[in-house]
Amino acid sequence: MRARLAIKQSGIKVVLREVVLRNKPASMLSISPKGTVPVLQLANGDVIDESWDIVHWATSEHDANNIRGDLKRVSEANQWVLKNDNEFKQHLDHYKYADRFPEFSAEHYRTQAETFLSLLNQRLAQQAFLLDDQPSIADIGIFPFIRQFAHVDIEWFRQTPYEHLHRWFDYYLSSELFTSIMSKYPAWEEGQDKLLF
Numbered sequence: 001m002r003a004r005l006a007i008k009q010s011g012i013k014v015v016l017r018e019v020v021l022r023n024k025p026a027s028m029l030s031i032s033p034k035g036t037v038p039v040l041q042l043a044n045g046d047v048i049d050e051s052w053d054i055v056h057w058a059t060s061e062h063d064a065n066n067i068r069g070d071l072k073r074v075s076e077a078n079q080w081v082l083k084n085d086n087e088f089k090q091h092l093d094h095y096k097y098a099d100r101f102p103e104f105s106a107e108h109y110r111t112q113a114e115t116f117l118s119l120l121n122q123r124l125a126q127q128a129f130l131l132d133d134q135p136s137i138a139d140i141g142i143f144p145f146i147r148q149f150a151h152v153d154i155e156w157f158r159q160t161p162y163e164h165l166h167r168w169f170d171y172y173l174s175s176e177l178f179t180s181i182m183s184k185y186p187a188w189e190e191g192q193d194k195l196l197f
């Protein structure tokens with residue numbers, strides 16, 4: 001989702017092939033054997049198969065909405081996303097799939113994840129977005145994970161005291177950007193007409 005958000009924001013057009021994970025196309029596995037999505041193949045044949053790398057590629061190529069900024073901003077965004085991907089994501093997965101991790105309760109995993117929520121909330125109490133008062137790659141890099149977390153138990157999430165995080169979350173949830181990337185596409189099949197995203 002962060003790759004789609006970044007590509008949309010950048011203004012670049014790519015050809016989209018919707019993948020159903022239980023039926024990964026051989027052509028995808030041949031260029032990225034690790035078998036995760038998203039995968040982006042460039043015109044020169046190079047392959048980028050990490051979502052955050054795709055965010056960097058798209059916003060470096062073209063940054064129609066100026067969400068990338070200078071090196072200092074990029075480096076700060078990297079630190080936030082590293083924290084998200086290395087720490088929060090694990091707690092999120094445990095919370096979301098708590099039945100697969102029965103050593104502890106879902107509430108336990110949720111409490112662990114809350115450390116990150118609280119950090120985001122503190123930051124968002126001081127400014128509109130994660131890096132400053134302008135949207136950045138950090139915001140679109142992290143929003144999809146907060147959305148996943150919130151939807152495990154949206155009523156619980158809504159009654160938490162993280163009011164600044166709620167405001168930021170609602171901003172992205174109701175944004176045209178988010179709506180524009182949520183369209184459903186049919187699974188790609190060999191011979192299908194090219195679909196521009």
Ligand SMILES: N[C@@H](CCC(=O)N[C@@H](CS)C(=O)NCC(=O)O)C(=O)O
Nearest residue numbers: 021022035036037038049050051052
């Ligand atoms: N670190 C990778 C993680 C990608 C990832 O795990 N994607 C999931 C879908 S959201 C996936 O493709 N899983 C493979 C599967 O379920 O077979 C990235 O950010 O691109």
